[in-house]
Amino acid sequence: MNMNKILVMFLVVMTMFGGNLQAQSYKAQELKTKKITGTVLISEDKSPAIGATVIVKGTTNGSAVDFDGKFLITANEGDILLISSIGYVSQEIKVTQKSHYDILLKADNVALKEIAVIGYGVQERRDLTGAVTSINLEALEQPALSIDNALAGQVAGVQINSSSGAPGSATAITIRGITSLDGDNNPLFIIDGVPVYGVGSHSSTSFSQGSIAAVAIGGNSASGQIGANSEFERNPLANLNMDDIESIEILKDAYATAIYGSRGGAGVVLITTKRGKKGQPKVNLNISTLVAEPVGVPDVLNGDQYVDFYNAYEGPDKDGNYRFNKGLNTDWFDLATRTAITNNVSATVSAGTDKSTYFLSLSYLDQDSYVINNDFKRYTSRINYEYKSSEKFRFGNNLTFSYTDNNSLNSGSVYRNSILANPSISVKDEDGMYNFVENKQSQFNPIATAKESINYVRDSRLIGNLYAEYKALPWLTLRSEFGIDLMVSKAYNKNMAYEKIDREGNANQTNIQNMKYVFNNTATIYKELGEHVFNGVIGQSFETSDEDIVSISGEGFPTNDVLSISQADKPKVGQAVRREWAMMSFFARMNYRWLDKYMAGVTYRIDGSSRFNKNERYVGFPSFSLGWRFSKEQFMEAYTWVTDAKIRASLGFSGISGSGGYYGHQGQYILKENASKYGKTNILEVAQPSNPDLKWEKTKTLDIGLDLTLFGDKVQFTFDYYNKKSVDMLIQSSVPWYSGYSGQKQNLVDMTNKGVEFSLNTLNINKEFKWSTNFNIAKNTNEVTNLNIDGSYTPGGAETAYAFYQVGESATAWFLYDWHGVDPLTGNPLWRYSDGSISTTPPASIMGNATTDNKFVMGDRMPEFTGGITNVLSYRNFELNTMFAFSYGGKIMNGTRAELLTYSDQNYRNLSRDILDEWIIAGHKTDIPKRNNKSIVKTGFGDGKTDYTVSRKSDRFLEDGSFIRLKNISLTYRFNPERIRRIGLRSLAVYLKGSNLLTWTKYSGPDPEVSAFGSSAAYAGNDELTIPQQKSIQVGVKIGL
Template identity: 40%
Template sequence: MQKSLTLTFIPGIMRWSVMVTVFILGSFTLLYANNGYSQLLQRVRVTEKFENESLASCVKKLESGYRISFGYDNQELLRYQVKKLQFVNERLDKVLQALLENTPLIYEEKNGVLLIVKQAPLPLTNLQQPGPGKIKGIVIDGEHGIPGVTVKVTGTKYYAITNADGQFELILPAGNYKLQFSFIGYKAAASPEVKVISGAITEQNMSMFVTMSRLTEAVVIGYGVQERRSLLGAVATYEAGKAPGQSPVTIDEAMVGKLPGVFIAPSSGVPGSAANITIRGISTLNANGNSPLIVVDGVPIYGIDPNLNTVDYNKGSSSIFSFGGNQVVNEYRQPTTFEKNPLATLNPDDIESVEVLKDAYSTAIYGSRGSAGVILITTKKGARGKMRVDVQVSTSVSKPRKLPSLMNGDQYADFYNNVFHQKDSIGKAASSWYIPNNYTFPKGVNTNWLNEVVRNAMGNNAEVSMSGGTDKTNYYVSLGYNKEQSYIINNDFTRYQGRVNFDNQMTNSLKVGVSMSLNQATNNSLSAQNVYRSAVQKAPNLSVKDSTGNKYNWLHGNNPTGPEEVSNPVGEATTGKNYSTDNRVLGNVFAELQLLPWLSAHSDVGVDWINSRAYDRIIDRPGVIGGSATETQQQLRKWVINNRLDMHKIFGDGHAVSAMLGQSFEKSVENVNSVHGTEFLNDDMLSIATANDKRVVNSLEQQWAQVSFLSRINYEYKHRYLAGVTYRMDGSSRFSANHRYVGFPSFALGWVPSEENFLKGVKAIDQLKVRASVGFTGNDGGNGYYGNQGQYVVDVYGSSYGNTSTIGNKQPANPNLEWERTTTWNVGTDISLLHGRISATVDYYRRQTSNAILQSALPYFMGFDLQQQNRADLVNKGIEFSISSENIHTENFQWNTTFNISGNRNIVVRLHQIDEEQLAAENEISGGRFWRVGHSATAFYLYDWAGVNSSNGQPQWVDKSGKTSEVPIQKQYPDSPYTNRKYMGDAMPVVFGGFGNTFTYKGFELNCFFSFSAGNKMYNGAKAAMYSYLGSSYGANNVYNLSSDMVNYWQHPGQKTDIPALINNSNFSQAGFGSSYDYTLDRRNNRFLEDASFIKLRSLLLGYNFNSRQLKGTKVFTALKLYAEANNLFILTKYSGLDPEVSAYGSSALNMGYDELTMPSPRTWRVGIKASF
């Protein structure tokens, strides 16, 4: 058991936080009155979001939230609907103008009250003869009718307003008229001319589309919101609520390739498995520190952390096992771990938007956890109006895009009979140590193991949500079910979820609410990867079951030798039982108190609680007598308390200031307990209590806490000049008292040339903004919870004396351990053209990390293995570009395009106080990966393979001097394992991004999206494994099944091939140990290093939206959409493997670039329906 730290400063901080919270919630309410309404209209600043609610509701919000007296006819204002308007720190007069735009309403001040009145249309009785006719129609937005649209007759004062279904009628004298359609935030496709015939009905329908400029959108930032046009930081937004019909298992799946600077790649094709999410490159040299902080509705959650999300379901270990060093030098060992995706417990359909904070000005407000970037997830909320019910149902089928081409049973037997009866270089039979004389591999059975375990995987998704509100209360409630089968038999992923988002305006000044979700995710696919690997490597000359047909063929069956670790994949998939179930409660409760029109207080208390149970059961079989079982229970508990004051105020002529002052406290407690049992009486027994031999294999409790003080101030002058400062101080239990507290400031400036006189006349430019920022952030993810303290473990070497456990030293204390510190410079430009039809952003950044924390080896005489130390510096620099355009927009046809591309270069610039090669030896992640100054942290350093000598079939090698030899470099220089390796490329791409197009014609919609990556390398360990016929570190040769390419091995002089002679100078058998070694399969040479650049058609969707006229007859639906979607349809790449995006080592960006028979992402077809009631 790891020693637990007593956090002596936690109770005092918690008491302090609670006192602040109680003080704010119980603060006094100030009355505000001022009859100088002309000044009030200029002085009051409004920050509000109005969406799908009546004009009456909007005015009531202004009344209650800003203590303004209005006079109006409530029934009249109920006739007008506000689709979507957002204001951040905007003057009250500007807000009223926007609200009343495109309506026949005006506002005026009378006796200290703001009156909202309308100009009545002229009575129809005044119409001149000839007799009148009628115009009728419906106004739609592509999906359903729009209520509250004003339909004006140009040149007259006649108008109509559409009803709840978007319908309108006008009675006019015969003649020709031009109609004008107007609605807040919308634009009509045309202003049609209509001929009215006396006594007849003329039909005129109209389509409208959203025209709200992105400049006025409110962007979620850390601890607040800000209008996009005033934004000083580099923030990328994914509008999940507007995604075209997708039903992804996790939200990161939907975001791949869509955000500049955000690299996302699935680690494998296993449902619910972890993804690699990296923002602007590698920020630290610790595998656990490169994932961004994820915040859901203000709660920092347990995010992408291999230490928390990896379960060793066979051994009961809760932390990730490092598949590094010698384990992958010659061959990759089959793991017993599975890294879960923490976002798999979140329902993507509940998510409204995702903001990604990238530069220091945006992330410094999160201080010590901001250097790897921050992802802010905002869930859907309700809005005033009648209840709306949304339902989405979809079903899908998935299968691998392609599978490996392998030998059949007869080819396999012929190949190995040939191998084991050849002579090696010293004249002995290569098989003489472990194969009986004249024994051969049998023929006649041809089992395609992949066909036995791979299936068409079905998926089903069902979501229902209800939303609405009144003048004071808004609500959003959802329930969801998702089940995704793996394409490996008997493996699947299931999720149940429920969410409640609720807020209530209790008084004119006090608003309270709750945002809470309950989710359960069960993954029965923990061993899918192992089953897939076994299906590739299992000998094909063995039948699925033995001659009786009752028992599975385990181990190597009738073959004279074989790897015992390759089990029967069908038996493993069907007889075993393994799963992981996560129950998660995530959310917060909050209160907002309006102290003054320009000052408010906000407090919230959030939680992220996860209960996880992982279970694995192996039945009785050869090598596992009596069977075995492992069960792991994990509890994660996090509490967050936030308190802040927000201020928005205008001074003088055009001076605007917004500020925030806050405090945050966070505490996490984590418990893990694992038990293991063997020798069960029968295979039906599942409880470990019934095992003959049972033991606790892991017991761990750890905790940490952090207290923070934060502030931000933004200044703006006439939307032309912008400035901002943020500061956060963090105190963390992860560091000693001398280094516990540290501050993280940031600074930003902005200039909007489009507000200058010399550009104001250029109508094509909506806004041109230039911004620059510099700031400091930190990273405490690589430090662990007790990185500065001495640590102890029980049975450090697995030994005990007389059944008495021993305690050993694991890590000495390091009281001088300091925070990692990252400095980021960012320069960016934002431009919007042609009333928002074109918008683009460009950013250049340079980010330097100092004092990167590494777990470094210590001299043996100290009595310790490792210690956390500040050892390295590294730099990332890059450029990002994104553009979106509305290419065509007519009444019936629209075409929109998005494109983004990012480039990043990562460099290790210094390795403190230690020889580079020594550091490499200590921290080698995998066979060809270590760190060297001047190159990336994900660089490959490999021996140079030069192909096959066609005259004799011998492998050839090139040393650093350029000399070619048939002797492996490793054998030539056995004492210099690093100096003779060359830089061969990088696992991180040089550039990556995505581009998409959306076409709509009347009700039809076609959306296609491509993602791409260029310049990255992948080590094709899958190919190496399928070429591996000798290498082994166990007591027997591999004799795995092989690629069908292996029949083309060199056999005669002059033959051109890339596969050497079977027995050559680069492989050997070691007498007395029964093991073999093949240098050509060593992961430290570049034989299997390949270009993994690609372009992938990630999604293709065809849908049809029924309009309100079509739905009118149903009297049920207000919106209805049918769609068909395909994912991963095709890929263009030079990579010879199955999927250039996979990562054998899970979510860690440091460990990416290895494909070790990793399950590829499937191709998926889906059909679905979305309906609103």
């Protein structure tokens, strides 16, 4: 080939290559000038991700997101866009032929969800070696009026039951079984570092030494008085606005709770409120309306059935004053109840700069009960502020003020008496005056009680803290904080005078002022030395409480319009009491991690309390823990589906300090006026003998747990086994009669709670349609292991009437006589004796003989299993949330049915329709005995009789309290942010929610979750015409500005 041909070929090839290079150059120039637009939104509420940045990866070419979440940037096709924002998971998007991209940022699990608040500090969740449960923040976003409602069924081992349906009433929250027989079994609540107690508990303002809620064993007294021994126990969480809460942590084992020493034995609930966030002010509004009615209603006789029954019962020769006439059918319950309406409005504002942040909130709740003239109003305000003066120093406050007005606390008696009232009489007579149900024992009209009496409790409460924090060294932070819980309360009751029954008006008033404050100083250490990481705290705490209680009463008022007790004919000071206690504490905790695999921790706290004698005043609470993240070991490398796996174990002590009362170790005296035994003079009488050896109740807990995270974050599994031993438990023991005392508090009982807990969180589908599930279940077994009294022990008092302690049995066991049904031949009740024989004669001991003969253990108040399952399903802008709670194995004493089967010629109450199935003729199979049977026994003098067929001392009314309940179901729709921004909104969501809509249970009473003794878990399982919970429908809207 000659040179000319080679040259021509070279020129042709170069021309083609050059043309291709030129084409590529032109194409590259075209791509470089391509404009990319889009939006960056927060996935949770579709609000603009203000502050987010969009950068072409590997370059300095970037753009900031504007206030509407929009961005504009130039990029090449094939470039990678990096979208990031503090607190959210960064995303990478490859540029394709599209010119517009919509990006949703999700909260960073490591930065947000995986940090757990623990006592006096925080720790990464993956490094926890104690049993700590964080409440899913999405659960808190579900519409709820109170925290306890939001928590029900969410946490394994935590049982939450409402004591009654009365607004603002107490909730029983039990963590891993009961830990005290005489004290409060509710956990310690800490709100932003401040301990908060309820009214009626031993560590707080207490109207009574016990925790008696809406009714007592016999039901509310007809008067419904509120005084120094009020029957109404308030909910310590009812003062909080749900929209203020950032996170909730539940500490369950001894390592987690030992940092709180003597108050951590029943568990600890840490509540952290929201802080301000850097950026422009964000306003959030939450407005809702709710309608409700009772979950169940007893079925009673109508007017004609009532007349037929009692006329036949009395016979034709009975006093004409107690003969009843047909023709009226007054539905007292319908008149005393209504469809309840609740309105709730909440507004929050959050903003901040590099130097300072703030969070403000206001809320108003107006909650009606379905019982007339019973409502609960709550006003709250909050300011959380923080100022950062330098990189080392910051200070701030978390303050909330609430005012609650609970009107008509006699709702329990109104509810009860509306069921028991005679339906054959009218509410008012022809002259417009109230008719009264005239029994030989009492006279009442529930409508008059509701409409004419005045009953209220008004509480003003300030809870908060001031703090300052200084970073002295890169690894050392010093913090001081002063917390306060100030409550001023006024309870007032006035019963009007009624000429028709010749009753004078009377009134009672109780004023309480209680101030608690706590002063904490801590030094927090966080130091990394290569593969060794140390995280600890050392500190001191001082807490004190000062309480003043004054109660006055009066009888005989000039008119019903006069409310001042000073104007009564007979004013009287009921009591004037001042109570004080204080506690000094020192504590330390150190957590250690090596190679991100091996963990250990030690905690120690010393508490000194004024509640105990100087010889028993101080006590130490040590705890230890170990953890092993075996997923980091080499032998796990093949199991790529295991994201994280950890075994942990802990052993430690905690306690209960308040069960001995304010002055449990000291002798206590009461002033008796006009003592008849001493010539009607005023005397001082010993109410309680001293016990200088009174000691702390202590709990030792062993916990072994397994935490697994599988398939990324799609499956999270937690398992715990625990063995909780409580020693030196206090009970009111009997003393020799010749001592002159009725009893003395002594440390006499030891018991154990053993159990297992299992929880499973799964992300089942994660596409445009999303589905996640939370399931938890727990089993707890209680046993009395030591009783320093010969034989068994049965305490006294209304709430302990069925309590029985015996080694080898549960402390919450039912100890009852065995009702063996009704003899179909004679209609007499049948009783089973301990020798196996069956008799129609009731056991002698049921008739007042103080023995345990012929009594049997008949199940347990506490359930065998508890749990819940939550499913969240979302598609585009819709989200459906369902939550079922379940309880299996607990027994309930159905005192409601017993009351409605109780009749006599002394008290003509209305009855259950079941009474129509009473035994009539031989061969009749029924559980209702004949009217005059062998278990109705003459007692005392005159015509007095006692009907032992309706006694709560037998198992006739003991029923299975197992249930499955649809606690909550909600449907939420979130509007498209692009559309709502056109009308000036940042976010908009509407929701519809139902609560307690469906219940599956064998229990024949209105509600398997109520308790006649409020938050006292040790005496749970009593239903004595207690106001049942409400089932409700709620509609609301959430607006972001």
